[in-house]
Amino acid sequence: xENNNKTIFGFWVYLMTDLVxxxxxxxxxxxxxxxxxxxxxxASTFNIYFVFAETLILLTSSFxxxxxxxxxxxxxxxxxxxxxxATFALGLAFLIMEISEFHRLIKTGSGxxxxxxxxxxxxxxxxxxxxxxxxxxxxxxxxxxxxRRGLTPKTSSQLQRLxxxxxxxxxxxxxxxxxxxxxxxx
Amino acid sequence: MQTSKSYLTAYLLSLFLVVIAFGLIYIHISSAHExxxxxxxxxxxxxxxxxxxxxxLKFFLHLGQDQNGKTNMTxxxxxLGLILIIVVGSIxxxxxxxxxxxxxxxxxxxxxxxxx
Numbered sequence: 001x002e003n004n005n006k007t008i009f010g011f012w013v014y015l016m017t018d019l020v021x022x023x024x025x026x027x028x029x030x031x032x033x034x035x036x037x038x039x040x041x042x043a044s045t046f047n048i049y050f051v052f053a054e055t056l057i058l059l060t061s062s063f064x065x066x067x068x069x070x071x072x073x074x075x076x077x078x079x080x081x082x083x084x085x086a087t088f089a090l091g092l093a094f095l096i097m098e099i100s101e102f103h104r105l106i107k108t109g110s111g112x113x114x115x116x117x118x119x120x121x122x123x124x125x126x127x128x129x130x131x132x133x134x135x136x137x138x139x140x141x142x143x144x145x146x147x148r149r150g151l152t153p154k155t156s157s158q159l160q161r162l163x164x165x166x167x168x169x170x171x172x173x174x175x176x177x178x179x180x181x182x183x184x185x186x
Numbered sequence: 187m188q189t190s191k192s193y194l195t196a197y198l199l200s201l202f203l204v205v206i207a208f209g210l211i212y213i214h215i216s217s218a219h220e221x222x223x224x225x226x227x228x229x230x231x232x233x234x235x236x237x238x239x240x241x242x243l244k245f246f247l248h249l250g251q252d253q254n255g256k257t258n259m260t261x262x263x264x265x266l267g268l269i270l271i272i273v274v275g276s277i278x279x280x281x282x283x284x285x286x287x288x289x290x291x292x293x294x295x296x297x298x299x300x301x302x
Contacts, residue, residue, distance in 0.1 A: 174235050
C-alpha cells in the first residue's frame with residue numbers, strides 16, 4: 001500500500017513536468033499567435049462548432065474515465081472494461097476529429113510551415129494530440145491486462161495512473177480551447 | 187469521498203462552464219463583435235477555465251486528498267510558480283523585444299496611427 005502511494009506520487013511528479021512542457025508550448029503560442037506572415041490568421045483558421053464538439057467529447061471521456069476508476073475501486077472487472085471502452089471510443093472520436101482538422105489545414109495551405117503562428121499552433125495542439133494517442137494505446141493495453149489478470153493491486157495501480165493521465169489531458173485541453181480557440185476566434 | 191454523484195456533479199458543472207464560455211464567444215461573434223468587450227471576454231473565459239480546472243483537479247484528480255497529507259498540492263503550487271515565470275516572463279520579454287527591435291520608421295508610423 002505504501003509503495004502505491006510512492007508510485008502515485010511519482011506519477012504526479014511526471015504529470016507536473018508534462019505540465020511545464022505544455023506551459024512552454026503555450027508561452028510560445030502566446031508570443032507567436034499574431035505572426036501569420038500574410039497567411040491564414042486565427043480567425044480564418046478556427047471553427048468554433050468543431051472545437052465545441054471536440055471539447056464536449058473529451059470532457060465526457062474524462063467523466064467516463066472517472067466512472068471506470070470507481071468501478072475499479074469496487075473490484076468490478078466488467079464495469080471497468082465497459083467504462084474504459086466508452087472512454088476509449090470518445091477519445092478516439094476526439095483524435096479522429098483533430099487529425100481530420102489537421103489534414104484539412106495542411107491540404108489548404110495552412111500547414112505548420114506556413115507561418116510562425118501555424119507552427120506554434122501545430123506544436124501545441126499536436127503535442128496534446130500525441131498525448132491523447134499514447135493514452136489511447138495505454139488504455140487498450142491496460143484493458144487487455146485487466147481482462148487477463150483481473151483487478152490485482154498492480155493492475156489497479158496501473159488504472160489509477162492511467163486515469164490521472166487522462167484527466168490531466170482534459171485539464172490541459174480546457175486551457176487549449178480557451179487560450180487558443182476562444183481567444184483566437186474573438 | 188469518491189462517489190458517482192461527485193463525479194457526475196463535477197461533469198455537469200464543467201459542461202455548464204464550457205457552454206457559458208463558448209456561448210459568450212458565440213454571442214460576441216454573431217453580433218459582429220459588438221456585444222461584450224475584448225477585455226471583459228478575456229477575463230471571463232480565463233476565469234471560467236480556471237474554475238473548471240480547479241473543479242476537475244478536485245473531483246476528477248482528487249487533488250489534496252492523498253494519504254501523504256496534501257503533498258501533491260505542494261507539487262502543483264511549485265509547478266504553477268514555475269509556469270508563471272515561464273509564461274508571463276516569455277510574453278513580457280518578447281513583447282518588449284518586439285517593440286525595441288522595431289525600426290524607427292515603422293515606430294513613427296505606428297505612433298502616428300490611432301488604431302494600434
